[in-house]
Amino acid sequence: MDLNIRIPDHTAQIFDYLQKGLFISSNSTNEDVRQLYDDIDENFEALSLYFGQIGYALERGNEYFYFSRNEPRATLEQKLMRAYYWIDVLDLFKTYDETFGPGFRFQPEQILVEANINVLLQNKLDGIRKHFSDKDVRKDVLDNMIRQLTKDSFLELENEKENTYKVMSSWHYLERLIESIQIYDETEDDEKPE
Template sequence: MELPNQTAAIFDRLAKGQFISANSTDPNQRLYFQLLTQHESAFSEFFNQIDFKLHRGDGYYYFSRSKSLKSWEDKKDRVERYIDWLDLLRNWRPKLGAGYQFSFDELLADIQSHAKLKRKLYQFVPRGHPDSLADSIRTWLRQLERESFVEPIDKGEQYQVLYAFSYLDHFIQQLVIR
């Protein structure tokens, strides 16, 4: 089977460690998800040949590698970061999940008024860098965006949680269970 023209774009996104989510506001991502779903076995076979394993979650796809190029220290740091992010988000909105929408102002107001949330934020976005609480939250939201867990809508002041967020939940549950 011949793979779609978008194969290179799909590979580029997944190879960077990003997710492709069905509920993305980006039409290209939705198309990539649809193509991956329609031709999953062909994509899996193709990517396996270049040492990438295609995984499907509930509404998202991602890559893993059998021989990771990253060190164990990098992996440990990433896991710790995911735990911190999930901890803050679950303390902020316990039922937060895929499809949930929130505004920057709502998040800022809640973190400003809850010392516990502010402490959690400063565990992974150091105080003073950036200069204000609002800048720290924007920095964190950009990190969540880069990892494909949230996406800005409405000119960046509104955000939507993507299906890939359930990867965090599942990943952390696997750590807790074991």
């Protein structure tokens, strides 16, 4: 490692934040997180080398940063189960509003009201239950999901009084994950001319 590389002053805070599996998004409502984003953006190469020395790969997304690591194959089944969950989550929110994505603001109550009149949204929200407790009512399922998305730094509570959430730039990570899934269409073989 080049000893002349300048490591930013907030490197310890960046590491502490990212090593928890969180994302640092450019559009965070937290000024400290936005400052960490700027520090990484300005010093990406130096920080990539620095964190690489301790086994962490600093990754750049569309207006967000995160750590990745090589994991044992034993976690493959867990990753697949998590991917099913993310597919269901994205499907639910895109059913609620096709424009749902980074910068979008919403109140969970709005989703519940819409689910009362939109059967498709109702079914998708009920389908999320399999990832939590089948006994939970829709409100509890939605609250648990939003709590987890906030904990994972995909959402932030922007206004506690009005219970308004903001979608972070890290949401692109989930979209990219889902978009990267390739599905082979068997009907293509059947339709080829002989």
